[in-house]
Amino acid sequence: MSTPAPRQLVVVGGGMVAHRLVEALVDRGGVADGGWQVTVLAEEPRAPYDRVALTSYFSGRDPQDLALGDPALWDTPGVQLRRGEQVTEVDRAARVVRTAGGREHGYDALVLATGSSPFVPPVEGKDLPGCFVYRTIDDVAALRQYVTEVDTRRKDGAHPRPVTGAVVGGGLLGLEAAGALTALGVQTHVVEFAPRLMPLQVDEGGGEALQRLVGALGVQVHAGTATAKLTAGRDGRVARMHAAEGSAAGLTHLDVDVVVFAAGVRPRDELARASELPVGPRGGVVVDPSCRTEDPAVWAIGEVACLDGRTWGLVAPGYTMAEIVADQLLGGAAEFPGADLSTKLKLLGVDVASFGDAFGTSPGALSVVYGDPVAGVYKKLVLSDDARTLLGGILVGDASAYAGLRPLVGRELGGDPAAWLLPEGAEGGPASAELPDDAAVCSCNNVTAGSIRDAVRCDGCADLGAVKACTKAGTSCGSCLPLVKKLVTTELAAAGVSVSSALCEHFDVSRAQLFDVVRVTGITSFSELVDRHGRGRGCDICKPVVASILASLDSRHVLDGERATLQDTNDHVMANIQKDGTYSVVPRIPGGEVTPEGLIAIGEVARDFGLYTKITGGQRIDLFGARMELLPAIWERLVAAGFESGHAYGxxxxxxxxxxxxxxxxxxxxxxxxxxxxxxxxxxxxxxxxxxxxxxxxxxxxxxxxxxxxxxxxxxxxxxxxxxxxxxxxxxxxxxxxxxxxxxxxxxxxxxxxxxxxxxxxxxxxxxxxxxxxxxxxxxxxxxxxxxxxxxxxxxxxxxxxxxxxxxxxxxxxxxxxPEKLRRFASFVNAPDSPDPSLSYVVERGQPRPSTAAERTAGEATGAVLVAGPRLEVFSR
Amino acid sequence: MTATLPPETTAQTGWTAVCRYTDLQPERGVAALVGDQQIAVFRLFDGSLHAVGHRDPVSGAHVIARGLVGTRGDAPTVASPMYKQVFDLRTGVCLDAPDDSAVRLPVHPVRLRDGWVEIGSGG
Missing domain, CATH: 3.30.413.10 (Sulfite Reductase Hemoprotein, domain 1)
Structure with a gap:
């Protein structure tokens, strides 16, 4: 008897939304073992990554930092990620997709998650060398390489001048790209057809504030300007951007070395078109609220899906669609609830947020505006006609109120709305405790205040990290983290869990605060510190902390005076305690470089003192089984051979x-x-x-x-x-x-x-x-x-x-x-050289190790166990 | 450290002198060997003396004298250097598991006489 073959799910596209779909299926136990066999066909040669954070690749991160979630997802049995495999055809009759490499993958269910491609306006010269788009890691890497090349040529040339670049498009993506160019040291121009930056997200006032802020960062903004054509220089590379007639400020042209098109995206719906699935009027595969296309075996999610007559260019609705399809594939009936198109971004270091009815298009909507051109801040709240209910808003320059405001859209704001806009009101806002359970806190991952409270209350999450792992809140764009943190803290406090940052019962402050106290007061002893700033006589938590702080602020010896009483046993005897109460010794071997003589010296010490020897992961040598009273003799030999403490104990x-x-x-x-x-x-x-x-x-x-x-x-x-x-x-x-x-x-x-x-x-x-x-x-x-x-x-x-x-x-x-310090190494105060009589060892692979309880019992019967004391004493001097 | 022991012996008095009081650093323990027993001896900040078993009941290793000394509430304590259980030096009770009789240190009589620290044989 064979079990029924698992159903095959093929996902075309390996972006963020595909990643979320697979994650959701795996999380719900819907993969392998009678569930789905999932094959993800990704065009890019890498696992799905955080495209939203693409620009951070410029400002100093590398590709691995853009990894999404747990990379082990792709090792889940039943999940296969095929990178660099482009699908060229969907054969719906045969339920098969074919790839550029000539491979076929049969499916029971097919999910199109092909995303979008950058839209390049059809201007002359758009394909010249030096013209780029801004979508993938490869795009970004190519752009970066090109700029570096030009820059190097310039520096070596007779007339060094900075690299100049133009970004076509002043929307979200365009400003991202401008940020990337600026980070590369490029003198950057942004050319936007609309009369202001980010026309889809912010109003005129917001656009003005944004332009001022961006301009202050050295980016020149040309709003109300259209690109007519691009022409090449003598080397065949792009050299000039020509503005269309009638452009603002009479701009005719810009001399540029590099051009980035960031003028929007178009859904990658070509596979659907070729297989005769209906597409929307402005592109995108038409799906119903369950994200299913006309063909019941085919779904579409993310930017390629046309739902409610439009495509959705943000990641949050894409994630929602992925969750819906996962639910449907497992027999559920989830449907698209509509999407929150709120955005908060840091573009070129400038905060921009737009949420809800940002433009005040609801009937009777009122606006409360706060602007501070000096500080470069523009904030607007859109309220219902009775000025009570929050409908939306725009924040430019300071978006700290975003996390608190966005979940309140559609709810009564309470109090004076202006309080939210004033600088000092931004962080505080109304207490998060008042946030209703169904308010969405993390819109990227659709996590409500209620689920965050549940994570603390029911799932036992005791800190922000645990709540993030449990609910996924704050794991995408991170803009809601301050609010999540506040909710977690409030909930923990309500549950009676102490969230105090107090070090222990003896000090009410955190380590960092205590550090400052010691630094500012100049206190140099624990007794004085606990007397003046704490209570009791300390414990195994605060004493080592104070010892460490004192050590950071002066260079007195760890065993000096009272300081010796603060040290954990490892620091006290300057060795690492092991399970039987003996210690291990690690001489410093800087950089892992050691001479043959050094190795021989260590080997001789280990041999003479009967120590078990092992190479550490940090490129040095650990000597185990050293009894406390032998540590000075061991170190006398090591110091004589030129070694010093390796601080493996500290x-x-x-x-x-x-x-x-x-x-x-x-x-x-x-x-x-x-x-x-x-x-x-x-x-x-x-x-x-x-x-x-x-x-x-x-x-x-x-x-x-x-x-x-x-x-x-x-x-x-x-x-x-x-x-x-x-x-x-x-x-x-x-x-x-x-x-x-x-x-x-x-x-x-x-x-x-x-x-x-x-x-x-x-x-x-x-x-x-x-x-x-x-x-x-x-x-x-x-x-x-x-x-x-x-x-x-x-x-x-x-x-x-x-x-x-x-x-x-x-x-x-x-x-x-x-000699005073050496007195501490006595095994017994009344028998300083007697070994601990309870120690016993057996030889294994030519070296000693502590005997087990069973061996000890057997050894007492046969005398086979090697007792450390007498044997080692022979070699100790 | 080789202290010269006072003339009286264990057999005569039931008390064994282990060291001079001044040999002990406040809030840092020492181990003493009394017969075949290993005993951890502490001099506290207030000058008082305490003696408990040197064997850590959790790990089985003889290490209690090397633990950090402190207070929990009013109780003077020592924390095992192995797995950090905290014991009340007056009673030997493990404050992290007060009801577990297996995790408890024996308490030994200790006194100060003529500048010597003496451990009692009873207890």
């Missing part, structure tokens, strides 16, 4: 991992080992909220796995790319690009500032990845602080790191020189 810099780099590797472009050693020696001993790891790779092959580190450096032909916030461990994260092509001096200064800023502001045990997520403003904020000194603290950060570098001493060497 919340501090661990290692700077490196590949072998240009000195040996035929692919290496920079000396990664030398840089790694320099960085490790610079930051060794730096105490931090959690452990910090660095990596340096000598080329883009990334053999040092630098992007899995808190700070990763990757060599380029022109210098170093700097990545931050990577993490292995429990929640792996790829580091994100902070800056590109830095020279070594700038690189080191930037890392200095990044590390000190992290040390000062992160929460207890918060690694750099969650710190970057939680800090107000995220990576962009941190980039501004460390590269542009946006907070005016750069000199202070630099000085703090200089103090650290200056004040560094090897903790172990200092300990060996101080």
């Amino acid at each position: 919340k501090s810099l661990r290692t700077v991992k490196s590949c072998v780099g240009s000195t040996w590797c035929r692919y290496g472009v920079q000396d990664s080992v030398a840089l790694a050693i320099a960085l490790e020696l610079r930051y060794r001993g730096l105490r931090s909220p959690h452990k910090i790891k660095l990596g340096v790779s000598g080329c883009a092959r990334e053999c040092a796995e630098a992007r899995g580190k808190d700070v990763g450096v990757i060599a380029t032909d022109n210098g170093w790319n700097l990545y931050v916030g990577g993490n292995g461990g429990f929640t792996p994260r790829h580091a994100k690009l902070l800056a590109e092509d830095l020279d070594t001096e700038t690189l080191v200064r930037t890392i200095d500032r990044f590390l000190v800023y992290y040390v000062r502001t992160a929460d207890r045990l918060q690694r750099t990845a969650p710190w970057l997520e939680e800090i107000e403003g995220g990576l962009d904020h941190v980039r501004a602080v460390v590269l542009e000194d946006s907070l005016g603290i750069a000199a202070d950060l630099d000085a703090a790191m200089a103090d650290h570098v200056e004040g560094y001493t090897d903790e172990w060497r200092a300990t060996l020189e101080d």
Whole structure:
């Protein structure tokens, strides 16, 4: 007997909406095991990515950062993603699609999710070299490469001048593209046919404010201007854009090196047309409210679908359609509820938001407008004729009120609407507690206030991260996150869960606040700090935190005076405690570079003290099974051989991992080992909220796995790319690009500032990845602080790191020189050299390991267990 | 550290001197070997002495003396350095699992006599 063959679902198109469809099907258990066998045919050579964030690819992110959701989705059994496979024909009679490669895929259900293609106006010269569209990662990469080429030629030429570019289209996409060009250092013009920027989203006042703000950023806006034709220079590349007659301000032409068409999109409905499915008057595959086409086996979703007589060019309605089709495929009856076309964007660093009836077209609609040309702010609320119900609005320059306002569309605003528009009212607004359960908070993923409250109340989500993972709220554009956070906090408080940032019962403040207290007051002891700013005598939470803070602010030894009582056992004996109460020892091996003599010395120490030896992931050697009372003798030998503490026990810099780099590797472009050693020696001993790891790779092959580190450096032909916030461990994260092509001096200064800023502001045990997520403003904020000194603290950060570098001493060497400190290493206060009699070991693969309880029992019977004490004593001196 | 022990012996008095009071740093424990028993001895910030079993009942390792000392409410505490359970130094009760009798430290009598810290054999 065979089970019935699974039903085949073919998805044509591998964009964001296709991704959401597959995700929804998998989430609902509708794939494999008697469900659907899903094949996604993607034209692009990569998995679906976040197209909305495409411009961020310019401002310093790389393609992986645009990944959507959990990449493991594509490894789900029953799901197949075929990249680079273009569908050329849909044969509805045979229920088969054919691809450019001559492959056939049979289907029981077909979903068209082919999206749109950029619309290029039919002007002469539109195909000249130097003309681009703005839609895919490849488009963006090609544009970037072209601009770099032109720029390089210019710099080498006799008359260096900046690269000039024109963007055709002043809508959302056009301003995105202008932002991208500006980020590449291109002198940018925006040419818009309509009399203002973003004519679909903002009114005249908003457009004016926008134009002023954008202009202040060096982008020249030519509204009311049409492109007549493009002509080439002598090299055959585009060189001049000619304006149509009658253009505003009498503009006749612009001399340009590059042109980007961003004048709208057209649905990719050619497959549907060829297979005789009905299409809308302005394109798009006609579907009913269940997203089904005329053919019951064929659906269309996203930008290619024509629903309610129109196509929908935003991702949120596309996601809704994907959810509907997933529901239908699993036997449900979901229908399209209509879409929220609200948008909030940061274009060229300018906030723009438009929501609900932004233009006040409802009968009797009233507008409340607030404008501040000096601050560059324009805000408008559209209200019902009784001025009570919010209908829509436009926010330009400051859109902080968006997250609070948008869910209130169609509801009574309460109080004075103007309060929402004034600068101080923006953040606050009415309490989110008043938001009704059915108000949509995250419009990208259609998450209501009620589902967020449920996630906290019923699903036990205890923080923002958990709620995001559970509901998907705030995981697309992120504009609703402040509101989500507020809702979560309110709900947690209502559930009696403490959301206090207090460190512990002894201090009411967070680690970052305590850091400031210590820094400002200059307090240098725990007793004084807990006396003046806390209560009780501390605990295992606050004491190590205070120890770390004090260590960051002066360079006294970890075992000095009262400070010794604050250290966790690892820091107290400067080794890592293991399960049987012995310790492991890790000498520092900067950059992983070690001489044969060094290796021999470590080997001899391990042999003489009977230590189990293992290579670590951080390119050094860990020696296990060292009893506390033997640590000084072990370190005497290691220090004599030229080694120093590796701080493997501390919340501090661990290692700077490196590949072998240009000195040996035929692919290496920079000396990664030398840089790694320099960085490790610079930051060794730096105490931090959690452990910090660095990596340096000598080329883009990334053999040092630098992007899995808190700070990763990757060599380029022109210098170093700097990545931050990577993490292995429990929640792996790829580091994100902070800056590109830095020279070594700038690189080191930037890392200095990044590390000190992290040390000062992160929460207890918060690694750099969650710190970057939680800090107000995220990576962009941190980039501004460390590269542009946006907070005016750069000199202070630099000085703090200089103090650290200056004040560094090897903790172990200092300990060996101080008999008072050595007294701490007694095993028993009344028998300082006696080993812990409970320790016992067995030999496995030629090395000792702690015996198990069973082995111990058996060993007592036969005498086979090796008891550590006597044997190791023989070698200890 | 090799302290010269006072003349009286365990057999005579039931008390064993383990170290000078001044050998102890406030809020940092030491281990002492009394017969075949491993005992963790603490001198607190207020000067008081406490002695509990050195063996961590959760991990089975002898490490309690190396834990961080502090307070929870009014209770003086030590946190196991292995898995961080917090114990009341006065009673040995694990404050994270007060009803679990398996997770509890034995408490030993301790006194200060002529500058010496002595552990009682009873308890």
